[in-house]
Amino acid sequence: QKEVEQNSGPLSVPEGAIASLNCTYSDRGSQSFFWYRQYSGKSPELIMSIYSNGDKEDGRFTAQLNKASQYVSLLIRDSQPSDSATYLCAVYSNTGNQFYFGTGTSLTVIP
Amino acid sequence: DADVTQTPRNRITKTGKRIMLECSQTKGHDRMYWYRQDPGLGLRLIYYSFDVKDINKGEISDGYSVSRQAQAKFSLSLESAIPNQTALYFCSTGGSGTDTQYFGPGTRLTVL
Numbered sequence: 001q002k003e004v005e006q007n008s009g010p011l012s013v014p015e016g017a018i019a020s021l022n023c024t025y026s027d028r029g030s031q032s033f034f035w036y037r038q039y040s041g042k043s044p045e046l047i048m049s050i051y052s053n054g055d056k057e058d059g060r061f062t063a064q065l066n067k068a069s070q071y072v073s074l075l076i077r078d079s080q081p082s083d084s085a086t087y088l089c090a091v092y093s094n095t096g097n098q099f100y101f102g103t104g105t106s107l108t109v110i111p
Numbered sequence: 112d113a114d115v116t117q118t119p120r121n122r123i124t125k126t127g128k129r130i131m132l133e134c135s136q137t138k139g140h141d142r143m144y145w146y147r148q149d150p151g152l153g154l155r156l157i158y159y160s161f162d163v164k165d166i167n168k169g170e171i172s173d174g175y176s177v178s179r180q181a182q183a184k185f186s187l188s189l190e191s192a193i194p195n196q197t198a199l200y201f202c203s204t205g206g207s208g209t210d211t212q213y214f215g216p217g218t219r220l221t222v223l
Contacts (some may be wrong), residue, residue, distance in 0.1 A: 008151075032209050043201055043214035044154075051209060088154070092206065099144075099206035103153030 004091050006102035014110050019076040021087050021105050029095030035074045036088040079109040114138045115215035117202050123221045130189040132218050134202030143185040147198040192222040
């Protein structure tokens with residue numbers, strides 16, 4: 001079992017819709033959770049971090065964390081074509097003192 | 112100036128050649144990492160270092176070696192490059208506790 005699992009997609013949504021990206025993790029000792037956006041051929045860039053159960057909102061992005069279910073998600077409201085990218089979920093495990101990445105979910109926003 | 116820099120940005124080489132990819136960071140982090148990325152496979156960890164005297168193998172270290180010359184510098188070497196090492200290589204720093212990882216711009220390596 002991988003430390004961090006994501007649906008690989010691809011996920012397609014129409015412009016203006018809500019895109020929902022999901023991630024599960026295996027280590028209950030995980031304490032920090034991150035979402036990165038990566039455009040093709042470019043480096044990952046951080047868009048959201050979350051450390052406590054619940055929702056965290058930043059503009060059109062909302063991260064949701066449920067530690068009991070070992071689940072973290074990213075919602076993108078009013079999706080734009082410029083949101084088309086691969087989204088990487090990452091988890092820092094206090095137990096293993098390690099940082100783990102999922103394989104990413106490819107999102108396409110259709111104009 | 113960028114916090115994490117990588118040189119070269121692009122490199123084409125031949126099978127059997129020795130290649131070094133360099134990474135420098137100005138964020139003052141102890142932790143540094145090397146990843147490779149192939150289409151559809153996500154980021155795969157090659158080597159990581161938690162400080163100058165600490166070097167660890169990642170999931171795909173075979174065929175690679177590293178050197179941590181200073182806190183700010185972490186180099187990746189391919190002693191004898193082979194075509195299946197053709198990939199996009201990223202260096203990153205950070206990634207401890209609540210701190211995220213910060214990535215360099217990447218090096219696109221092609222081995223013919």
